[in-house]
Amino acid sequence: MNPDVAWAVWSGERQRRIEDVLARTLPAAEHAPAHLSQAMRYAVLEGGKRVRPLLAYAAGELAEAPPAVVDAAAAAVELVHAYSLIHDDLPCMDDDTLRRGKPTCHVAFGEATALLAGDALQALAFGVLAGGGLPDSAGACALLAEAAGVRGMAGGQAIDLDSVGAALPLAELETMHRMKTGALIRAAVRLGAACGRPLAPAEAVALDSYADAAGLAFQVVDDVLDVEGSAASLGKTAGKDMAQGKPTFVSSLGLAAARQHAEALRIEARSALAPLGSPARRLAELADWIVLRTH
């Protein structure tokens, strides 16, 4: 099969699979309190590129993990991601009204319900992971907690808020993003791999290097698309981050250099995988997809 077609088939299958897993994992829409259950489903289902679940599935294949176990890891990281988007969009944070082409959760369900939906999704993520049948479920929960907490995503978000209007040096910008988005992306890769056979130390190091570069690349591309997307949309001014005065890779490096930086990180991510050979094929394709995407 043509590699591009094989990738499209592989990723499409897994995007449909995680959608099913999430739909089964979330409380039914009529589960009391229905308003909260519906807000949780609204924020998670039918949307998103499912980058983190795909990373988990790809790492799971490398570790020869049973797909039904990887489902738990993939769902857990996506639930944490979805909860973080709900809270990020709240008026006291980024105050966004649109997400994935539909009203944000608090616009659709009210602020209080959105806040609780995020809280309940975080709890659900740990519940799914704890009950997922991984070889070391407790270790997996500890890893997810570290990635989501003050040393990871929540901490990166706080630095992001503190740096509005500031001109962060590139190194600090990278540190912020390694926490804010990178920590959960690294967790997706590690947790997917943790569903399978034990990795040799060199394999684990290679995976971490890959995930670090891929996570940073993801954020650089996000920053580039924030600018290019808005420039292409007639009648809009600058992108959201720019308008909010947030430091970005584009504001730090300029557009052309940011694009080059993303490409360099893509090469770095692929190079890290080299010792792992063809079982790491999907991870390599994911790095391409992350950098070459247009939305």
Added chain:
Amino acid sequence: MNPDVAWAVWSGERQRRIEDVLARTLPAAEHAPAHLSQAMRYAVLEGGKRVRPLLAYAAGELAEAPPAVVDAAAAAVELVHAYSLIHDDLPCMDDDTLRRGKPTCHVAFGEATALLAGDALQALAFGVLAGGGLPDSAGACALLAEAAGVRGMAGGQAIDLDSVGAALPLAELETMHRMKTGALIRAAVRLGAACGRPLAPAEAVALDSYADAAGLAFQVVDDVLDVEGSAASLGKTAGKDMAQGKPTFVSSLGLAAARQHAEALRIEARSALAPLGSPARRLAELADWIVLRTH
């Protein structure tokens, strides 16, 4: 030793112990991002009756658990409780400005930081529990996730919000509180016990019955104190819940009957412990303390 003195010594020792455990578990005040670390410490330390940790320690003694393991269970439930208070106090929820005699977290640190502090505390709770050395850490994480999520605390909170201005029948009021506060109280007892030897089925049933009654008693007493406390404070009108039009045990039963209901639940909690004998002594004393407290 006089039983009252013995209880005071036991509870005081454990209150100091959990304070130390929490202080060590939380990120240091200077840990970057310092603003977030400080908000987390502010919301958790130097405040609160530590009812949930005391329940965990008392249940741990019943199960002959190593106190160092119970520390993890006690800290986890208290961290979840503290995060829920931060989020409950936010303007989009109860909009409270005072908590434990000091400004609420969002008043002291801003809404965005308070939101993230709550989020990070929830993650930390699971991290502490997962790494706490319990006989079944993954099972413990699953239990905490259930208690904190849509079927427990977050779900109960959503029902509470939906019922402002409504006159809930007593049965629905009890269901709401079994989720909102009861679920985490039951989890505190179960997790404390889960740190020790396996319980016989009859012991587990007795503990659950105890925790159910004690959790409900705790809420009934809260409602009574909300009214009595405010009546005693000259110049204040009604209590907070009353002012917000929330259904309470006092609005549902009247003050005298609510007091009687709390006393009946105290007896029920103590009766449930009868088959467990003297190893359940601290749990029985806790039921008394919960109902007979004045703040």
